Amino acid sequence: MSSQTAEPETVDKAFVEETGEQPRMPGHESQMDDKPDWEPRYPGSGRLKGKVAIVTGGDSGIGRATAILFAREGAKVAIAYLEEDDDAQFVADQIEKEGSEALLHRGDLGDPEVGKALVRKVIDKWGRLDVLVNNAGEQHPDEDIRDITAEQLQRTFQTNIFSMFYLVQAARPHLKKGAAIVNCTSITMYKGAPILLDYSATKGAITAFTRSLSENLVKEGIRVNAVAPGPIWTPLNPFGGQPPEKMKDFGKDTPMGRPGQPNEVAPAFLFLACEDSSYMSGQVLHPNGGSVVNG
Known part of the structure; x- marks a missing residue:
């Protein structure tokens, strides 16, 4: 038996920097030729008037559309983003054009100190927190689990x-009675995804987390729900989240025959964040182009 120390099978540190895979994700929406549709599609009705929300991954894609829709509905919105300063500033400008206020927070939320600093900034600026949207994510396609x-x-x-x-x-x-948490899971949790093994596993964990956290907080008057999008046209996929050769057919395998747009998903987050869904907790909504899944 060798006396050499074996290589560790797991990573022996609490925080892992970005992987060396290129291009780095989630990518800049500003650099996309075919830009996603993020604009809210109807006038606001004050459904989040006076509320304060955090939207993670709020600089692009689903997070961008959700943050701007929240602002149209009256919320002040804090945007957490990784490093895409141009995208984040664009969202902040749009929030202000909606007559609301924005706060930007740059950093990697996989580091617990970054999240703590974000919440401190929100409370210092606005004194309350009513809605938490956990949307940030990453994925790395691999054909072989090895x-x-x-x-x-x-x-x-x-x-x-x-x-x-x-x-x-x-x-x-800081979450009081009437607060809402909305997590972003995925259709991959329900259908599986052969080249997204680790990503799909996290989405299963998110769904279980949503249901368990709901049971934990529901008696406190805090609702916890989730949204499970199907294939949505965001920077995540063309910037490395899918193999390049698969992008020309992205979303065509849905019953609707196309990928969704971020502004087709954002209303699901709004519904779960506001009082329209006051009798819902521990549930998942499925904006996925018509795929029928359980749960």
Whole structure:
């Protein structure tokens, strides 16, 4: 038996930096030729008037559409983003054009200190927190499970589910009766995705987290729900979240025969964040182009 120390099978540190895969994700929406549709499609009706919301991954894609829709509905919105300063500033400008206020917070939410700092900034600025949207995520396609490194595995879980634990822990002292948490899971949790093994596993964890956290908080008057989008046209996929050769057919396998747009998903987050869904907790909505899934 060799006396050499074996290589560790897991990553022996609490925080893993971005993987070396290129291009780095989630990517800049400003650099996309075919830009996603983020604009709210109807006038606001004050459904979040006076509320304060955090939207993670709010600089682009579903997060961008949700943040701007929340602003149209009267919420002040804090945007958490990784490093895409141009996209984040664009969203802040749009929020202000809606007559509301924005706060930008740059950093990696897989680090618990980043989430704590975000919540502190929100409370210092606005004195309350009513809605937490956990939307930030990353994915790395791999045809073979043996190609998923320990670093990538931990990184994907760190970004997609650990960050939700960290943010809820930081936000919990400030969430009062009537507050709402909305998590972003995925159709991959229900249907599986053969090239997104680690990503799909995190989405299963998010759904279980949503249901369990709902049971934990419902008697406090805090509702917890989730949205499980299907294939949505956001920077995540063309910037490395899908193999390039698959992008020309992205979303065509849905019953509607096309990918969804972020502004077709944002209303689901709004519904779960406002009092329209006051009798719902522990549930999942499915804007997925017509695919029928259970749960």
